[in-house]
Amino acid sequence: MSEFFSAAALVTTIGAGIRYATSYLYAAIGETFGQRSGVLNLGVDGIMLLGAFGAYYVVLKTGDLWLALFVAAVVGLIMGLAMAFASVTLQAEQGISGIGFYLFGLGMSDLLFQKLVGTPLPISGFPELHIPWLSDLPIVGELLFSHSLLVYGAFLLVPIGTYVLNNTTIGLKIRSAGENPAAVDTLGVSVARVRYGTVMFGSMLAAIGGAALTTELGIFQQNLTAGQGFIAVALVYFGAWKPVGVMYGALLYGLVTSVVSQLKTLGIIPRSVSDLASMLPAVITILALVIAVQRERQPAALTKPYERGG
Amino acid sequence: MLLILGADPIKGFGAMVQGAFGGVRQLSDTAAKAVPLLLVGVGITIAFRANVINIGGEGQIVFGALFATGFALLFPNLPGWLLLPGVLIAGFVGGAFWGAIPGALKAYFNVNEILSTIMLNIVAVQVMNFLLQGPWMDPGEIERGSRIPQTTRLAKQADLPLLIKNSRLNIGLLIAIVAAVLVYIFLWRMTEGFRIRAVGFNPHASRYAGMHVQHRVVLALTLSGALCGLAGAILVFGSEAHRFVTDGSAGGFTGSAGFNGIVAALFGGLHPLGTIPASFLFGALLVGANKLQRAVQVPGALIVALNGLIVVFVVSSDIWKRRLAQRIQLSTSRANEAGDEP
Amino acid sequence: MKRLSTTGILVLVFALVAAACGSGGTTTTAASGTTGASTEPFKVAMVAPSAVTDLAFSQSMYDALLAVQQEMGGESAMEIAYSDNLFVVDDAAAAIRDYADEGYDLVIAHGSQFGSSLQEIAPNYPDTSFAWGTAGETYGQPNIFAYEAASEEGGYVEGVMAAALSTSGVLGVIGPIEVGDAARYVNGFKAGAEAQSSTIDIKVNYTGSFSDTALAATAANTEIAAGADVLTGTAQMVTGAIGVAKGDNIPWFGTQADQTQLAPSIVVASQVYHWEVVIRQIIDLMNQGTMGAQSFVINLANGGEAIAYNPDYALPDDVKQLAVDTIKGISDGSINPPRPAAGS
Numbered sequence: 001m002s003e004f005f006s007a008a009a010l011v012t013t014i015g016a017g018i019r020y021a022t023s024y025l026y027a028a029i030g031e032t033f034g035q036r037s038g039v040l041n042l043g044v045d046g047i048m049l050l051g052a053f054g055a056y057y058v059v060l061k062t063g064d065l066w067l068a069l070f071v072a073a074v075v076g077l078i079m080g081l082a083m084a085f086a087s088v089t090l091q092a093e094q095g096i097s098g099i100g101f102y103l104f105g106l107g108m109s110d111l112l113f114q115k116l117v118g119t120p121l122p123i124s125g126f127p128e129l130h131i132p133w134l135s136d137l138p139i140v141g142e143l144l145f146s147h148s149l150l151v152y153g154a155f156l157l158v159p160i161g162t163y164v165l166n167n168t169t170i171g172l173k174i175r176s177a178g179e180n181p182a183a184v185d186t187l188g189v190s191v192a193r194v195r196y197g198t199v200m201f202g203s204m205l206a207a208i209g210g211a212a213l214t215t216e217l218g219i220f221q222q223n224l225t226a227g228q229g230f231i232a233v234a235l236v237y238f239g240a241w242k243p244v245g246v247m248y249g250a251l252l253y254g255l256v257t258s259v260v261s262q263l264k265t266l267g268i269i270p271r272s273v274s275d276l277a278s279m280l281p282a283v284i285t286i287l288a289l290v291i292a293v294q295r296e297r298q299p300a301a302l303t304k305p306y307e308r309g310g
Numbered sequence: 311m312l313l314i315l316g317a318d319p320i321k322g323f324g325a326m327v328q329g330a331f332g333g334v335r336q337l338s339d340t341a342a343k344a345v346p347l348l349l350v351g352v353g354i355t356i357a358f359r360a361n362v363i364n365i366g367g368e369g370q371i372v373f374g375a376l377f378a379t380g381f382a383l384l385f386p387n388l389p390g391w392l393l394l395p396g397v398l399i400a401g402f403v404g405g406a407f408w409g410a411i412p413g414a415l416k417a418y419f420n421v422n423e424i425l426s427t428i429m430l431n432i433v434a435v436q437v438m439n440f441l442l443q444g445p446w447m448d449p450g451e452i453e454r455g456s457r458i459p460q461t462t463r464l465a466k467q468a469d470l471p472l473l474i475k476n477s478r479l480n481i482g483l484l485i486a487i488v489a490a491v492l493v494y495i496f497l498w499r500m501t502e503g504f505r506i507r508a509v510g511f512n513p514h515a516s517r518y519a520g521m522h523v524q525h526r527v528v529l530a531l532t533l534s535g536a537l538c539g540l541a542g543a544i545l546v547f548g549s550e551a552h553r554f555v556t557d558g559s560a561g562g563f564t565g566s567a568g569f570n571g572i573v574a575a576l577f578g579g580l581h582p583l584g585t586i587p588a589s590f591l592f593g594a595l596l597v598g599a600n601k602l603q604r605a606v607q608v609p610g611a612l613i614v615a616l617n618g619l620i621v622v623f624v625v626s627s628d629i630w631k632r633r634l635a636q637r638i639q640l641s642t643s644r645a646n647e648a649g650d651e652p
Numbered sequence: 653m654k655r656l657s658t659t660g661i662l663v664l665v666f667a668l669v670a671a672a673c674g675s676g677g678t679t680t681t682a683a684s685g686t687t688g689a690s691t692e693p694f695k696v697a698m699v700a701p702s703a704v705t706d707l708a709f710s711q712s713m714y715d716a717l718l719a720v721q722q723e724m725g726g727e728s729a730m731e732i733a734y735s736d737n738l739f740v741v742d743d744a745a746a747a748i749r750d751y752a753d754e755g756y757d758l759v760i761a762h763g764s765q766f767g768s769s770l771q772e773i774a775p776n777y778p779d780t781s782f783a784w785g786t787a788g789e790t791y792g793q794p795n796i797f798a799y800e801a802a803s804e805e806g807g808y809v810e811g812v813m814a815a816a817l818s819t820s821g822v823l824g825v826i827g828p829i830e831v832g833d834a835a836r837y838v839n840g841f842k843a844g845a846e847a848q849s850s851t852i853d854i855k856v857n858y859t860g861s862f863s864d865t866a867l868a869a870t871a872a873n874t875e876i877a878a879g880a881d882v883l884t885g886t887a888q889m890v891t892g893a894i895g896v897a898k899g900d901n902i903p904w905f906g907t908q909a910d911q912t913q914l915a916p917s918i919v920v921a922s923q924v925y926h927w928e929v930v931i932r933q934i935i936d937l938m939n940q941g942t943m944g945a946q947s948f949v950i951n952l953a954n955g956g957e958a959i960a961y962n963p964d965y966a967l968p969d970d971v972k973q974l975a976v977d978t979i980k981g982i983s984d985g986s987i988n989p990p991r992p993a994a995g996s
Contacts, residue, residue: 011877016870016873023866086622090625093576095363095365096573096621099572099621100618100621100624100625101622103614103621104622106614107614107615107616111614120707120891121914122891122898122915216866216869217869217892218899219865219892222611222863223863226861226863226866227431258874261857261870261871264859265855265877265878266855275440275443275858278859278860279432279433282432283433285429342742343742456764456787457830457831458764458765458787459831463768478742478745478746549742549745550745550768551745555765557739558828558829558860558861562741565743566740600735604733604747604751609736610735610738614737
């Protein structure tokens with residue numbers, strides 16, 4: 001057990017947990033915006049996969065990481081447009097249409113991969129950023145200041161997102177669209193426009209999350225995300241629709257996962273219960289929520305399509 | 311899409327249709343595929359009426375299957391007329407249990423059901439893995455050393471009787487249809503069911519009228535989970551192998567019925583009786599797609615993408631249907647008004 | 653209920669169209685049998701749980717079929733059909749039945765989760781030969797062949813090499829779930845490493861999933877943190893671990909397929925499966941009239957397993973020699989890697 005608490009193990013575990021949480025965080029923050037405006041998007045996992053493949057393919061063919069991010073963002077925007085169209089204009093049942101987008105993204109990303117690439121080929125990801133002086137700090141340096149740009153990007157989204165939601169006009173419109181769309185309408189703001197915006201933004205972030213995942217792992221495969229998108233949606237609820245809360249959720253999930261993995265490696269968790277240990281991140285997330293009894297209500301208009309004129 | 315892949319789309323489509331309906335065995339395969347979709351879908355309609363979204367279907371199917379298998383492993387020598395209903399009930403209970411947990415978490419701790427069901431899906435898979443590669447592994451496998459994660463061939467008395475010889479169509483189909491009808495009766499003709507629908511319709515008004523919203527939510531999720539669990543039991547005891555086999559994932563066992571069932575429910579208008587033809591059709595699409603892959607030899611990934619496209623199509627078509635219904639309603643009411651004018 | 657009638661009509665239409673198109677069933681019983689008329693191509697079909705391009709399990713069998721097809725003279729001699737990505741067991745079972753119906757001579761169910769279904773299917777098609785793996789059980793059926801890989805052998809050799817290469821004395825293993833082929837390989841690897849060095853420390857991490865790539869990457873990270881300076885692993889999620897190894901310049905040993913292309917700088921060697929050895933034997937037996945009831949093992953001795961060295965990795969000569977000696981020892985029986993033991 002003492003090996004776990006050695007500096008090397010702890011630093012790696014926490015660092016790995018932070019990196020693991022990154023793609024979740026992108027998708028979850030994106031989903032937060034969408035849900036705040038009243039739209040539930042369960043297709044996040046599929047969008048992540050499509051964004052991941054897009055980025056992977058671009059890096060594979062051109063080696064240009066920034067172009068890859070751009071392509072992923074565009075893919076996300078397009079999927080977001082489709083989702084918004086289905087949910088806002090066509091007023092489809094959001095939970096269900098989301099599942100449809102998930103299945104589509106899952107299959108399409110795999111199909112494209114099979115047809116365009118075939119056998120898995122590796123790619124290089126974003127390099128670790130070296131911040132002068134900060135990165136060289138013992139322990140803390142490696143822990144907090146040696147990650148790639150994408151990791152920092154995800155965590156920067158938290159204060160930016162909080163600020164936008166709480167202190168800007170657009171944030172006000174978003175929140176109102178989710179709480180009381182009728183009021184927003186009477187003020188002359190198009191609820192549909194707001195929701196299109198948030199859903200597309202959220203999808204874009206999800207796709208970037210997928211890109212982050214594939215560049216971090218250096219590979220693409222069928223179902224690369226293995227359900228991450230769904231967990232990201234769950235994290236939005238965990239965070240009570242606040243970016244900070246979502247961040248805590250992502251970190252909790254990521255850290256528990258890496259801790260469990262480290263304990264398995266060190267043999268502290270015996271192989272016989274290895275599978276049971278694998279469920280700990282999920283169980284602990286639920287428990288954490290139970291203990292921290294939620295008082296926040298969800299946005300009143302969440303999943304309810306808004307129709308002009310009632 | 312087929313054209314892009316270099317395959318003959320007409321041949322492909324023909325193969326698909328033939329694969330789903332082209333013969334007795336094909337039809338029975340379609341029906342067999344439809345059974346879990348129907349059960350899950352009917353469960354979704356209950357949950358939906360109570361304004362709850364149940365995406366825990368995958369986990370509930372697995373847990374129902376686990377309970378059913380456990381029952382059969384515990385009592386392998388019970389006579390068929392006891393064992394068969396026994397495993398089905400066990401499946402029902404297992405799924406109910408796995409649906410009740412998120413229900414209770416929501417009702418009493420305000421834990422959102424989307425979060426809890428997603429998390430419990432993960433937990434269910436790991437429990438399945440643990441049991442199948444540990445205490446429940448076929449002793450024969452351990453002996454041979456091949457350690458395939460599966461149970462032993464479960465008691466013959468629990469084999470679901472086949473409706474058509476040499477096919478995979480078993481009485482699971484009848485059970486599912488009966489379940490759908492029962493649910494319809496429950497929701498529309500019984501007080502409890504009425505309460506569930508009322509809660510979904512207007513939770514605030516119902517609270518005012520004294521109906522316990524919390525309990526209804528728990529009930530809805532429990533029932534929905536129970537039906538999924540029943541599907542799980544049918545999957546195991548109606549399977550070709552008559553044992554619980556896993557490849558380590560939920561989808562490998564359920565065929566993503568937990569998700570596809572949701573779509574089937576929508577296709578059926580979120581009404582238990584409508585789900586019957588809807589799941590049959592959806593099952594046909596899935597079975598046909600597999601046959602399509604074989605006939606024109608395109609990568610298997612196409613099927614999943616197709617699955618998704620079908621879903622999106624279904625969802626969008628639902629809108630047009632609704633719009634159409636609205637328009638018809640509008641024109642009939644206008645006609646009535648015109649008629650009423652003196 | 654408008655929706656009911658709409659969907660009902662749709663179903664009817666479908667059925668009518670189908671009745672018009674379909675010619676009353678695709679069941680053409682396999683009358684051709686296995687007498688193997690020399691003018692007709694040998695028809696083999698394969699059902700696989702993952703993509704045939706997965707650079708692992710499924711690909712190994714598909715590549716083997718292609719190789720044998722070449723040997724036999726191309727498509728006129730051997731026809732290959734495949735259905736991949738069938739990880740849902742019942743879907744795979746339907747595919748197996750369909751191929752048998754369509755008169756294929758040999759249907760290969762390439763996945764250990766398919767065996768129990770095969771047990772039920774095979775008796776219905778006495779004129780078709782079936783083969784499945786990885787396992788050794790033919791269920792006493794006259795038309796089922798079984799095949800398995802003694803992956804512990806290659807694992808042993810790689811374990812020996814890994815222990816010899818390691819300077820920190822710590823090795824890392826990343827596995828999915830402790831079952832089947834994965835367990836055999838890992839156990840072999842551990843034994844080989846321990847035989848090479850009595851002080852070696854092997855960290856084994858079963859992540860609990862065959863497909864979660866990110867989790868595999870995390871596991872690899874934890875093993876490196878625990879001091880491992882050589883890594884190995886099995887199952888398709890292992891690409892995540894290879895990515896980590898590549899980033900930290902840690903040597904990697906692979907299995908099931910040649911994983912060199914995933915990280916040419918650090919992959920030392922891979923245990924490759926050459927199922928051709930089994931396929932040839934099966935076809936020969938079938939031509940002589942035997943349709944099953946035999947099981948095969950690929951191992952180092954019969955060439956079914958081989959260690960593929962990465963030519964771009966500078967493997968020290970003495971380590972290479974160790975490997976060569978170990979392979980020889982296993983082949984002639986003087987070295988005994990852990991065989992799947994009863995009750996283990």
